[in-house]
Structure formats: C-alpha cells, structure tokens
Amino acid sequence: MKVSVTVRPRAGILDPQGEALRRSLQGLGYAASDVRAGKVFDLELAATDEREALRLAAQIAERVLSNPLIEEFEVHAPEPVHA
Amino acid sequence: MSARVAVLAFPGSCDDRDALRAVELVGAEPVRVWHADSDLGGAAAVIVPGGFSYGDYLRPGALAALSPAMTAVRELAAAGGPVLGVCNGFQVLTEAGLLPGVLRPNAHLQFRCEDVGLRVQRESLWLPGLVAGDVIDIPVKHHDGCYFATPQQLEELDASGQVLLRYVRNPNGSIESIACITNAAGNVAGLMPHPEHAVDPLLGSADGRILLHGLLVQAAAGVPA
Numbered sequence: 001m002k003v004s005v006t007v008r009p010r011a012g013i014l015d016p017q018g019e020a021l022r023r024s025l026q027g028l029g030y031a032a033s034d035v036r037a038g039k040v041f042d043l044e045l046a047a048t049d050e051r052e053a054l055r056l057a058a059q060i061a062e063r064v065l066s067n068p069l070i071e072e073f074e075v076h077a078p079e080p081v082h083a
Numbered sequence: 084m085s086a087r088v089a090v091l092a093f094p095g096s097c098d099d100r101d102a103l104r105a106v107e108l109v110g111a112e113p114v115r116v117w118h119a120d121s122d123l124g125g126a127a128a129v130i131v132p133g134g135f136s137y138g139d140y141l142r143p144g145a146l147a148a149l150s151p152a153m154t155a156v157r158e159l160a161a162a163g164g165p166v167l168g169v170c171n172g173f174q175v176l177t178e179a180g181l182l183p184g185v186l187r188p189n190a191h192l193q194f195r196c197e198d199v200g201l202r203v204q205r206e207s208l209w210l211p212g213l214v215a216g217d218v219i220d221i222p223v224k225h226h227d228g229c230y231f232a233t234p235q236q237l238e239e240l241d242a243s244g245q246v247l248l249r250y251v252r253n254p255n256g257s258i259e260s261i262a263c264i265t266n267a268a269g270n271v272a273g274l275m276p277h278p279e280h281a282v283d284p285l286l287g288s289a290d291g292r293i294l295l296h297g298l299l300v301q302a303a304a305g306v307p308a
Contacts, residue, residue: 013231014256016192064149067142067178069185069233 001047002078003057007066008038041065050077086111086302089126091156091172093118093136093147098169098279102132105279109295111302118150128165128302129156131172133224133277143186143227144174153179165301166271167209167294170225173273182266182273183240184232189225190256196224198287199276200251201262207247209265209272209297219290221276223254228275230257230264243267248274270301 009015018035025032043060047053054075061073088106092099092115099115106113114124118136123129136147147153153175160166160181168176176182189195203210203217213219232240237259240246248263255275263274278291 014187014190016188016190020192064145065141067145067185070187070231 001045001050001053003043003045003053004076004078005041005043005057005061005065006038006074006076007041007061007071008073009036010070010072013070038071039065053077086128086299087114087124087126088112088298088302089114089116089123089129091116091118091129091131091152093134093150093152093175095136095138096132096134096171098133098171098277101277102130102169102279105282105291105295106130108282109292109299111299116152116155118147118152121151121155123152123155123159126159128298129159129167130279130298131156131166131168131175132279133170133172136171136175139171139227142174142178144171144176144178147171147175148179157181160266160271163268163270165298167278167298168271168273169277169279170223170228170275173275174227176271176273181271182264183236183245184230184264186227186275187229187231188227189229189254192226194224194226195228195254196222197254198222199254199262201248201276202251204246204249205244207265207297208269208301209247209263210293211296211300213293218251219248219293220288221274221278221281221291222287223276224280225255225275228255228257230255230261230275232258232261239267240264245269247272 017037022035066073090102103113249260253260278294281288281291
C-alpha cells in the first residue's frame with residue numbers, strides 16, 4: 001500500500017537551505033519572502049488496510065524519517081479519503 | 084596491557100584510518116569495527132569517526148545510527164564505557180539518542196576547514212590536565228556542524244555541566260558556541276573538531292591527544308573488556 005510522508009523544518013527553526021533558495025528566487029525577480037525546504041518520502045508498505053499503513057508510516061516517520069527536535073511530519077494516504 | 088579501542092567504519096567514513104593511527108600514537112591498541120559487525124572486538128572504548136556515513140543520506144548520521152555496530156556501542160555506553168564521537172561520529176551519536184541535540188547545516192551554508200580555538204568549560208576526565216578557561220586548538224572540516232538543542236536541553240546541559248568546550252570564535256552557528264558535550268553520565272562525548280587530526284606538532288597542533296588520553300583514562304577505569 002502506498003503512503004507518502006512529508007517532512008519539513010519546524011516553525012522557528014533556521015532553514016539555511018530554504019534561505020539560500022529564497023535569495024536565489026529574489027535574484028530571479030520573484031517576490032519570495034520565505035522559503036522552507038522539506039522532503040517527501042513515498043513508501044510502499046505491506047499492510048492489511050489503509051489505517052494500518054498510515055499508522056506504520058507515522059511510526060517510521062517519527063523513528064527514522066524525521067528528527068523531532070527540528071522537523072515535523074505529515075502522513076498522506078495515496079488518494080484523498082472522502083467522508 | 085594497553086587498552087583496546089574500537090574505531091567504527093561505515094560506508095562513507097573517511098577519518099577512520101587517522102583515528103586508528105591516533106589511537107596507536109597514544110599507546111593503545113586500535114581495532115577497526117565494520118558497521119555490520121555486532122561486537123566491538125573486546126574493546127573497552129569506542130571512537131565513532133568522521134566522514135559521510137551512508138553519503139549523509141536522510142540526515143548526517145541518521146542511517147549509521149541504525150547499524151548493528153551502534154547497537155554494540157549503545158551497550159558499551161550503557162555499561163559506562165567511554166565513547167567519543169568526532170564530526171560525523173558526533174552526528175551519529177546525536178541521531179542514536181546517545182547525546183542530546185542535533186547537528187544542522189552550518190548557518191552560513193559554507194564548508195569550513197580551519198583550526199579553531201576551543202575554550203575549556205570545566206575540568207573533566209575527557210580533558211586531563213586542563214582547567215576551565217584553557218584554550219586548545221583542533222581543526223574542523225565540516226558543512227553540517229551547527230549544534231542545535233532545545234531550550235530545555237540547553238538548561239539540562241548547563242545544569243549537569245555537560246558542555247566541555249565552546250568555540251572561541253563560532254565557525255558554524257552552533258547555539259551558545261557549543262563545541263563539545265557529554266551525556267548526563269559523562270562517558271559519551273561528541274565534538275565536531277577532529278582530535279585525531281591534531282596528534283602531531285608537525286601538523287600544527289597535538290592538542291587532540293588530550294581527548295584521546297581522556298578516552299584511555301576512562302577505558303582503564305571503566306568496564307572490563
């Protein structure tokens with residue numbers, strides 16, 4: 001089952017990469033006042049259902065994919081879940 | 084009999100050979116331990132050396148922290164054995180949860196390769212013969228050496244005297260100019276500067292030997308191999 005995890009720097013944490021990007025964008029004439037750089041991970045997980053896959057992905061995101069001191073993560077189901 | 088000191092080697096480590104040689108120079112027996120090994124070859128102390136383990140994929144040190152050799156390092160550390168993390172090794176130890184905080188890209192995003200002055204914050208087994216206020220010179224060479232810790236972690240570091248060295252001139256944006264910390268118990272230490280590159284006056288400084296002697300002093304006093 002496919003699950004995506006987005007990891008981004010926590011608010012208030014200096015993101016030198018995003019800052020360098022912001023300066024480059026401004027150099028190109030874009031009015032970018034803030035850029036934050038994160039990462040996206042696409043996981044293919046063996047799980048019985050989507051709920052289980054999301055739970056596993058969250059566990060992996062917390063243990064490995066992110067460093068909770070400086071980063072936060074979001075777990076996304078492959079398709080939007082309609083209520 | 085001289086102490087046996089394990090030097091870990093991950094795919095992408097590049098300072099392991101200098102560390103092995105430095106261990107020999109201070110009179111101990113070095114043992115190279117591959118990341119996939121699950122025992123430390125009877126070593127009483129460990130150096131986690133510098134380099135770019137696993138190509139710095141994900142975050143520097145993050146994947147190395149999950150290796151079998153690090154499980155053995157955790158066990159030695161829990162038993163009170165001395166563990167020294169240098170540069171990438173410092174990053175590995177923070178990612179492994181053996182030291183608080185994390186190393187981030189240098190605030191100015193530039194690689195720094197230079198000798199830096201380090202001011203001693205307190206007397207410690209890691210710094211035999213030195214007292215607070217002394218300054219030693221050891222080179223840095225890194226892009227991701229900006230130490231960060233939460234306000235709560237900083238309070239704890241201060242309260243239990245875990246900051247051993249601060250930069251005289253901060254080369255990377257590290258919070259409170261912190262250069263070298265230990266865990267709460269004191270037997271695990273990490274720093275970005277490279278003691279193993281400062282073991283011979285011919286190369287500019289032999290101050291790195293001080294930390295290596297500190298490692299050996301603790302190995303001799305600590306856990307039986």
